[in-house]
Amino acid sequence: MATFLCLQRSLPTGDDASAEPMSPAQMQEMYAAFGAWQQRFADQLVDLGGKVGDGTVVATTDGPFVEVKELVGGYMVVEADTLEGAIEVASACPGLVRPGSGVEILAIHRP
Amino acid sequence: MNLPGDPAAWRHTYGHLVASLVRRMGADHLADIEDAVQSALLVALERWRDAPPDDPVAWLYRVAHRKVLEGLRTRARRGRILERRPGPEPAAPENPPLAEELGDDLLRMLFVGCDPDLPPATQVVLVCKTLCGFSTAEVAARLHLSTANVHKRLQRARARLREAPLHLDHVVGARDRLPAVQQVLYLLFTEGYLSLHASEAIRQELCDEALRLTRLLGAHKVGRGPETEALLALMCLHRARLAGRTDGFGGLLLLEEQDRSRWDPALLGEGMVHLAASASGERFGRYHAEARIAAAHGLSPSFDATPWQDIADTYALLERLAPSPLHTLNRALAVAELNGAEAGLAVLEGLAPPSWLSGSYAWCAVRADLHRRAHHPEEADRLRALALDLAPTDAVRTLLARRLSPVSAPLG
Numbered sequence: 001m002a003t004f005l006c007l008q009r010s011l012p013t014g015d016d017a018s019a020e021p022m023s024p025a026q027m028q029e030m031y032a033a034f035g036a037w038q039q040r041f042a043d044q045l046v047d048l049g050g051k052v053g054d055g056t057v058v059a060t061t062d063g064p065f066v067e068v069k070e071l072v073g074g075y076m077v078v079e080a081d082t083l084e085g086a087i088e089v090a091s092a093c094p095g096l097v098r099p100g101s102g103v104e105i106l107a108i109h110r111p
Numbered sequence: 112m113n114l115p116g117d118p119a120a121w122r123h124t125y126g127h128l129v130a131s132l133v134r135r136m137g138a139d140h141l142a143d144i145e146d147a148v149q150s151a152l153l154v155a156l157e158r159w160r161d162a163p164p165d166d167p168v169a170w171l172y173r174v175a176h177r178k179v180l181e182g183l184r185t186r187a188r189r190g191r192i193l194e195r196r197p198g199p200e201p202a203a204p205e206n207p208p209l210a211e212e213l214g215d216d217l218l219r220m221l222f223v224g225c226d227p228d229l230p231p232a233t234q235v236v237l238v239c240k241t242l243c244g245f246s247t248a249e250v251a252a253r254l255h256l257s258t259a260n261v262h263k264r265l266q267r268a269r270a271r272l273r274e275a276p277l278h279l280d281h282v283v284g285a286r287d288r289l290p291a292v293q294q295v296l297y298l299l300f301t302e303g304y305l306s307l308h309a310s311e312a313i314r315q316e317l318c319d320e321a322l323r324l325t326r327l328l329g330a331h332k333v334g335r336g337p338e339t340e341a342l343l344a345l346m347c348l349h350r351a352r353l354a355g356r357t358d359g360f361g362g363l364l365l366l367e368e369q370d371r372s373r374w375d376p377a378l379l380g381e382g383m384v385h386l387a388a389s390a391s392g393e394r395f396g397r398y399h400a401e402a403r404i405a406a407a408h409g410l411s412p413s414f415d416a417t418p419w420q421d422i423a424d425t426y427a428l429l430e431r432l433a434p435s436p437l438h439t440l441n442r443a444l445a446v447a448e449l450n451g452a453e454a455g456l457a458v459l460e461g462l463a464p465p466s467w468l469s470g471s472y473a474w475c476a477v478r479a480d481l482h483r484r485a486h487h488p489e490e491a492d493r494l495r496a497l498a499l500d501l502a503p504t505d506a507v508r509t510l511l512a513r514r515l516s517p518v519s520a521p522l523g
Contacts (some may be wrong), residue, residue, distance in 0.1 A: 022380035024410070030387045031406050035421060038403060041395035042428065 003079055003108040004086035083107070119316075122244030124168060125152060128175055129241050130220035136179060138223045138272040145241065147178035214327050217242060218334065221324060225291040229271055232256075233264040234295045235302070240265060243320045253317055254302060289334060293342055296325045297398070300346050304353065315353060322346050329385075340389035341398035347382030348405035351375040363510045367414040379409050400429040419449040436464050440477055452484035472501035472511070479515050492517060 080086040086105050125148055132144045151174040155167070164170040224237040232254075239250045240261075247265065251258040303317025322343075328334030329343050355373040358364050386402050403425045411417045426442035439462055447455025459478065468474050479494035495515045502508035 021376055022383060024412070027379065027383045027410050030383045031410055034386050034390050034403060034406070037390040038395060038399070038425070038428070042424070 002081070002086075004083070005106045005108050121152065124171065125149075125244030126217060126220075126242040127168065128171055129244075130216040131172065132175060132179060133223065133241075134216045134219050140179065140183070141241070141272050142269045143179050143182050144175070147175045147182065150178060151175035214331065217324070218327060218331055221292055221295075221328070222288050222333075223272065224268070225288055225295050226268075226271055227288070227291055229268055231291075231294060231298060233268050234291070235298050236261055236264045237268045238295055238299065238324075239320075242324065253313060286333065289336075289338075292328065292334070293338060293398070296321050296328070297342060300325075300349075304349055318346070318350050318353060322350060337389045337392045337394065338396055338398055340385045340391075341396065341402045344382045344385035344389055344402035345398055345405045347378045347385060348402060348409045351378035351382060351409055363506050365510065365514060366408070371412065374409065382406065382409065395428070395432070397429060397433045400425050400432060404429075417448070419445050423449055436462055436468050437473075440468075440474065443481065444477060447481055447484065452481045455481045456485060470501065472498045472503065472507065475501060476511055476515065483515060491515075 080088075083105065128148045128151070129141075129144055132148070133141060136144065148171075151171050154174060155163075155171055159167070220242055221238065224241060225234050229237070236250055236254065236256070239245050239253065240247065245253065247261050248258055250256070251261045254261070256264075300318055300321035303314045303319075303321065325339065325343050325346055329339045352369070352374050354375065355369040355371065356364055382402075383406065386406055389399055389402060404422055407418050407421050407425070423442055423445035426438050426445060430438045430442065439458065443455045443458035446458050456478075459481075464474055475494045475498035479491050479498050482491035482494060495511075495517070498511055498515065499508055502511055
């Protein structure tokens with residue numbers, strides 16, 4: 001198993017005017033995604049998912065690290081066998097994937 | 112910033128100036144700072160009639176800053192004469208804060224005001240006064256307190272900040288105060304949303320103040336996170352519906368009577384973006400639950416299309432997260448829509464409400480409604496009379512009379 005860091009990033013949209021009002025269908029989709037997330041808490045309200053461990057991030061893959069402070073909205077650490085597996089997990093998380101944002105996935109190498 | 116003529120801009124400038132001066136001079140001087148800002152604004156009103164300065168905020172900052180220093184020096188001199196000891200003088204840069212520092216200053220002041228040793232109601236009063244810029248009388252009117260009570264709370268708060276001034280440089284790192292800050296903003300919002308205040312404008316104003324400060328919190332690293340996103344979501348989603356809740360003549364409308372085309376689609380969209388952003392992490396909190404319920408209502412194209420199952424489930428979750436008989440009462444209503452009035456009454460079976468609830472119109476009105484729909488005429492009429500009696504305002508009484516038509520009348 002490898003550990004991946006999934007960073008949520010705002011995607012450049014060009015100009016603000018390009019932000020079209022959301023369609024009812026889009027909103028319903030987001031509502032459903034939230035409901036699916038909430039479902040995880042229906043039976044158990046604590047200890048879901050893995051916490052970010054104490055391990056220090058010593059190295060990451062190459063990548064454009066654009067002002068993490070300004071652009072990164074959220075993060076999540078996932079364990080997966082492959083990068084594809086990590087992408088699958090990250091895609092299922094409505095907190096990370098939403099209009100106007102994308103996810104950057106970095107492999108974390110522990111010493 | 113254009114000030115003249117826009118009362119909200121004046122109020123916000125008051126908040127900015129107080130927050131900036133508190134950051135530079137210390138929260139222990141809060142009372143002096145507020146007085147100085149107030150008198151600087153009065154001077155400005157006098158002098159700016161003909162031509163306001165190029166940078167009104169910088170001008171106001173310098174005048175207020177000088178006034179605080181003058182006051183402190185006078186007091187220090189008096190103190191030295193009486194007690195023969197040197198008085199401290201806070202150093203503060205003369206230069207007005209940069210525009211990009213204002214958000215930081217406001218947030219710092221918010222964190223300073225949310226002192227865990229102060230009761231939440233006092234924290235809300237302090238925020239209304241110092242950051243929203245309402246006068247003592249305005250705060251009293253908006254929060255349903257007497258002016259004397261507001262005055263007393265402010266005095267206590269200032270005394271507390273004097274004796275235990277928080278080190279401002281550390282505030283922004285003080286994430287342990289974040290829940291208190293969120294709670295104050297939540298209370299400010301619900302005060303506006305559920306207020307019994309007759310004026311719709313005043314209710315909107317409180318909601319907008321809460322939303323303004325929460326947006327600031329959500330945009331800053333100290334406040335960013337799933338809980339703040341959920342709080343923003345619930346505020347946007349409720350605020351989007353606020354205009355549809357009244358009939359334009361001060362009367363309240365039932366959910367099923369509201370014209371959904373009057374709801375604000377841009378705010379609904381913004382709320383949904385925050386709702387999606389809140390779905391992250393390992394905690395599901397009460398703001399998450401309340402945001403979900405607000406979304407369920409906000410996205411329904413009609414009353415009949417309301418996803419009552421989702422709402423009932425989420426209230427059940429809320430009952431476990433933040434136990435309150437009010438949540439049970441709300442769940443009973445959702446269950447009644449879902450499975451009929453008898454099922455709704457069954458939810459309330461065995462619930463012994465605390466006195467604040469049993470003596471409220473809401474408790475009587477909900478049960479009157481359920482008994483009416485379950486065809487228990489005697490109980491319904493008894494509770495209806497009680498509810499009408501307990502209604503706090505005429506608008507609520509009119510609404511109840513319409514909803515709880517006597518059982519002999521056909522169902523509406």
